[in-house]
Amino acid sequence: MSQPKPLPTDPIAEAHRQWTAHGWGPVADGMAAVTSLMRAQQILLARVDEVLRPLDLTFARYELLMLLLFSRKGSLPLSRIGSLLQVHPTSVTSAVDRLEARGQVRRLPHPTDRRAILAEITEDGRATALAATEKLNDTVFADPGLPDSGVRDLVELLTDLRRGAGDF
Missing domain, CATH: 1.10.287 (Helix Hairpins)
Structure with missing residues (x-):
């Protein structure tokens, strides 16, 4: 790099x-x-x-793909995506638009709420998410730039900061 x-x-x-x-x-x-x-x-x-x-991914679109990949059904309401990723609905719409244009996500009507739209990951989206994760695991997550004990300490410190800010 x-x-x-x-x-x-x-x-x-x-x-x-x-x-x-x-x-x-x-x-x-x-x-x-x-x-x-x-x-x-x-x-x-x-x-x-x-x-x-x-x-051809941004971190925001990668996060969205991973959220859908990890969901039980491979789909979530757009409003739930925004809440889980802590981003504005406009950002969710934009990311879904881009991923949908690439065939990695599709929009579906919600089965029980006519007002809601689901984003569902496609097979291409799954393959892209897994390929991206493999590359990130190998090049970034395996070595974030700190020794293992420093990584754990940093996560704990940032968890305290986030908790104190009311993040969760």
Whole structure:
């Protein structure tokens, strides 16, 4: 995977130093934590995008395919997809449109609720989801950039952050 040329110094450490020097020392650690987390998200998303791009997938469309793949019937109401993925209904519609155009998902009427539409994964969608997962497992998830104990610690810390924010 191609990576950008590393910077000569850590800009977040420099921002922390500047925060402290300008009298914001009490919140400098929080600023560094938030900024570090956002930069880490950018780095990981770039790695994921590099793997998914040849499959003509975005991470959002990959997540949708996996959600349908893991569902009991291979289908879910669009409103439930939005709730589970925590995205706006417009984003769900857009992702389903793209996947439907590629033959990986199809829309179906809900069998008991005339107002609802189901998204159902197709065989092509299943094959794409599994191929993407295999590539992500091999290149990103197997080595997210931390030792195993660091990965577990990070997951615990982020779980605490998410719980505290009312994520679940």
